[in-house]
Amino acid sequence: MIIRLVMLAELVAITAALAMPENLQSLGLASFILATAALVVAIFPSSASHGLAKLLRPGLVVVLAAPALWMALQVVPMPMDTLGNPIWATASAALNEPLTEIISVDIGATMLSLAQYCAVLAAALVTAVITLDRYRAAQVLHILLAITTVATAMWFGKEATVVAGPDGSTVAVLGVLLSCATAIRAVDQLRRHSRPGKIAPTPLPALSAAVIAIIVCMAALLIRTNSTAVVAALLGSGILVSVFAIRRWFMGLWGTAAVLATAAIFSIASLTVIPFRTNTDVTIALSTSSQIATERMLQDVRPAGSGAGASMVLLPLYRDIGIGAPRERPTAAAAMVIDMGWAFLCGLVVIAMLGACILIRRSLSRAYDYVYPALGAGASIAVPILAFADHGILGLGASLLVAALFGLAFGQSVSSAGREAKSLESEGASDWMAGPAPASRPRLAPAFITLWARAALAMLGTALIIQTIWMVLPGWYLGGQSSLSAVSAAAAWPNGISKPVSAAAAHEDLWIRGESRSRGDPALAADEQKTELPAASNAFARALRSSPLRGDIWLMLAAAPKQNSIQTAAMLKMSYYTAPNxxxxxxxxxxxxxxxxxxxxxxxxxxxxxxxxxxxxxxxxxxxxxxxxxxxxxxxxxxxxxxxxxxxxxxxxxxxxxxxxxxxxxx
Structure with a gap:
């Protein structure tokens, strides 16, 4: 029952992230649900804990923890003249106070990116725990297929003049992969359960649903997206078909080599269809949208990056003058380079290719349910291609969907993980019934095996809870208002001069309003009017200590009364340089x-x-x-x-x- 509730909670989080716009509320809701699911799995022991401990090898733990550690390092003070961004020294001179140099140019954006990554990691691990059981794995596969099909149909149904969500093409590609996996699984069941003159009816509904889903998703890709997304979907599903062909018709070393060679030739031929942009950075070579500002940002990339989430914060500085709200979005690959550095992107690509090879090998070695690791291998090929074409995979809904898919793939990639867990549990129960075990038998071995895996999940869930409180607390305190213009009006600043360019900016605005309001004292209500402007100025200065690229806040401080001409000039210059357009x-x-x-x-x-x-x-x-x-x-x-x-x-x-x-x- 607990596992079923956890599965339901996770699927609700994914659905909500796909249905809601990307903002603090959607991220906070998804983080809270996934944190609860992770804590439930960690606190209440089950047979799945043994399988999770087997899945979480030390190498995999290092790979999963590395991005979170790097994001955390980006907000840690750096020694002078090392990896710290020079914007902090400039802001320190303008504010006339010492500021510690760090890698990130926006602490709030980096912390929100860390929160999203923790949510994605929790979704993957919880899905892996759930899908250690083959029957629950089939249920998760079918539910994910339904979610992607409905989301793709809603995205496809929008008018062509309406700007679709950033993760629409990504969800459609994942829908193609999920429908292909469902169809192959249904065909295998039909072949395995068939009898002379009788066909088992159970797989037929799943096969019919898979056919409908692949028609909807492919139609959306062919009509609403470019050829890159179509090729990514075909290559990913080609991996699934290749594994199916090897297992059914081409067993043996030579047969496997022949199918894989054919698949490699087909992949190389498919890549020639993709329209590559020449004379540009490789991270935006597959994009068909305007990437002028992104190309300028890529020319100024620092070795350690500018901080997770910084690409959207830096975008207004590099866009052309006179353009309103930025419609350009860097591709996911370009955003990773700008935020985390080139080494991070190269490492992710290498890990994706190694993961595809591992999952293909495990798929070929499994007796049954080989389609799940093959699905993960196909996604390992398709998702990196999409990363070089658009921004979709970094969206909250799409990233949670990708995490659930890989959790399903790795949860079913280890043969008999669930059965081994149940046998260990039964063995422990038999030993307890039989009385004290001999000294030579380590009775507590299973507990030690699962303890560290459950502790890791508990730590992840606790971190998500803390991050959720950090995100939603200002909104609760201020009644959900998140516009900095409300602060401006309350402090007699001109209205409507601020348009936060990211969720991090909106979150910082909430803290500004909270600090401005907290200055008021009921016992000093008569003096409230006199202290509004100084309180707002202090709140604005506090915001600049975590986000020195806020040109609107620099301008508000420059316009504040009782500023001398030197301070006004310094802050006005920062406003020109951080928000020139x-x-x-x-x-x-x-x-x-x-x-x-x-x-x-x-x-x-x-x-x-x-x-x-x-x-x-x-x-x-x-x-x-x-x-x-x-x-x-x-x-x-x-x-x-x-x-x-x-x-x-x-x-x-x-x-x-x-x-x-x-x-x-x-x-």
Missing amino acids: DLDLLPLRLSVALATDAVVRELEFRDLIKRDVSLVVTRRPAIRPALLAAYRSASAEGKIYLENLISELDPTYLDNMRARNSRQGSR
């Missing part, structure tokens, strides 16, 4: 810059102001009223400089602006 910040940034004589006199600032004014006058006439507002609040030198700029670009608008300013001044 954010049109939402342009009105306030021009007002602050033109109102400060020290800024107007500096040649570097003059070029930055000229770029903004030129953008407004020549390319964004809809926001020309911002120039009038900046002109009214500008200093004497600022007005002269702004008039000179506009006279060069549009003398007619200069006369119009002067006339409107005179009319408003006379009222």
